Amino acid sequence: MTPTSKTTKTDLLLRQTRIHFPRLEEAKVKITPIEKGGSDRKFYRVRCSPEQTIILVKYNLEREENRHYVEIAEFLAAHKIRAPKIYFHDPAEGLIWIEDLGKTDLWSHREESWMVRRAFYESALSEIVKLHCLPEAETQAIRKSLPAEFDATLYRWEQNYFFENCLGRFFGVPPEELSALASLDSLGRIADELAARPRVLVHRDFQSQNIIVRNGQAHLIDFQGMRPGLAEYDLASLLFDPYVTFSRAECEELLADYESKRAAAGHAVAPDSRDVFRLCGIQRLMQALGAYGFLGLVKGNKTFLDYIPAALDSLRGLVAEIPELERLSAALRQLS
Numbered sequence: 001m002t003p004t005s006k007t008t009k010t011d012l013l014l015r016q017t018r019i020h021f022p023r024l025e026e027a028k029v030k031i032t033p034i035e036k037g038g039s040d041r042k043f044y045r046v047r048c049s050p051e052q053t054i055i056l057v058k059y060n061l062e063r064e065e066n067r068h069y070v071e072i073a074e075f076l077a078a079h080k081i082r083a084p085k086i087y088f089h090d091p092a093e094g095l096i097w098i099e100d101l102g103k104t105d106l107w108s109h110r111e112e113s114w115m116v117r118r119a120f121y122e123s124a125l126s127e128i129v130k131l132h133c134l135p136e137a138e139t140q141a142i143r144k145s146l147p148a149e150f151d152a153t154l155y156r157w158e159q160n161y162f163f164e165n166c167l168g169r170f171f172g173v174p175p176e177e178l179s180a181l182a183s184l185d186s187l188g189r190i191a192d193e194l195a196a197r198p199r200v201l202v203h204r205d206f207q208s209q210n211i212i213v214r215n216g217q218a219h220l221i222d223f224q225g226m227r228p229g230l231a232e233y234d235l236a237s238l239l240f241d242p243y244v245t246f247s248r249a250e251c252e253e254l255l256a257d258y259e260s261k262r263a264a265a266g267h268a269v270a271p272d273s274r275d276v277f278r279l280c281g282i283q284r285l286m287q288a289l290g291a292y293g294f295l296g297l298v299k300g301n302k303t304f305l306d307y308i309p310a311a312l313d314s315l316r317g318l319v320a321e322i323p324e325l326e327r328l329s330a331a332l333r334q335l336s
C-alpha cells in the first residue's frame with residue numbers, strides 16, 4: 001500500500017469513527033496504525049483527546065472467527081473475565097471500536113525480575129482459570145459461534161502445518177522425509193489421545209503478547225480463536241512461549257499456581273495433567289513453528305523467522321522425552 005492510499009484509508013476510518021462518536025472534536029482526533037503480529041486484522045489507535053484513546057479494529061469479513069469477536073468479548077465480560085470493553089460494532093464494514101488497555105503486555109516485562117513477572121503471570125492464570133472452569137451449561141450457547149473444536153483432525157493439521165511450513169519451507173527437508181515423519185504412528189496416537197479427553201473453553205493463543213497488563217491486572221486480548229479444547233494447551237502456549245524465556249523452576253511455580261487456583265475453584269486437574277501438558281507443548285510448538293514459517297516466507301513478515309530457533313529448542317526438548325518419537329527427535333537434532 002502506498003503512503004497516499006494509507007492516508008486515504010486512515011481518513012476514511014476517521015470519518016467512520018466520527019459518525020459513531022459525534023461528540024469527538026475534529027481538531028483533536030488522530031488515528032494511528034498499530035503494527036501487531038501476524039493477524040489479518042488491522043489495528044488503529046484513535047486519540048480522542050490528550051487523555052483518552054480507543055482502539056479501532058478492521059477485520060476481514062471473509063474469516064468466520066473474526067465475525068464472532070464481539071460476541072466472545074461480551075461473553076467474557078458476562079463471566080467477569082478481563083478483556084477490552086466493546087464500544088461499537090459495525091458488522092457491515094467489519095469495524096469494532098474497543099477499549100484501549102494500553103501498550104504494556106506480558107512480553108514488555110520479559111526483562112523484569114522474576115518477582116515482578118510472576119505476579120503478572122499469576123494474574124493471567126487467574127483469568128484463564130475462570131474460562132477453563134466455566135460449567136458446560138454456561139458455554140453451550142457461545143460454542144455454536146466458535147471455530148472448530150480441538151479434535152484429532154485439528155491436532156493432525158497442526159502437525160502437518162509444522163512439517164510443511166517449518167521443516168519443509170524453512171529448513172528444506174526433502175518431501176520424502178517430510179512424508180515419512182508426518183506419517184509416524186506415534187504422532188497420530190498423540191492426536192487421538194488428546195482428542196479423546198474432555199474439553200473446556202480455551203483461548204487458543206494464550207501467550208505473552210496477547211495478555212495486556214493494566215493497573216497490575218492481566219487482561220485477555222486476541223481471543224477470537226477461542227474454542228473447546230484442553231486447558232493444558234493454553235498452559236503450554238504460555239509456558240513454552242518462544243517470545244519469553246522461563247527457567248524450569250519458574251515454569252514449575254506457575255504450573256503449581258495454576259493447579260492451586262483450579263483446586264480452589266473446585267476443578268482439580270487430572271492426575272496425568274503434566275503428561276498432557278507436555279504433549280500439548282509439542283502440539284503448540286508445532287503450530288507456532290508452522291505459523292512462523294508461513295508468515296515469514298509466504299506472507300513476507302521476516303520478523304517471525306527470528307523466533308524459530310527458540311521454539312525449535314523447546315520442541316527438541318519435549319520430543320526427546322518421548323521414546324516413541326525418537327525418529328522425529330533425531331530429525332530435529334540434525335536441523336541448524
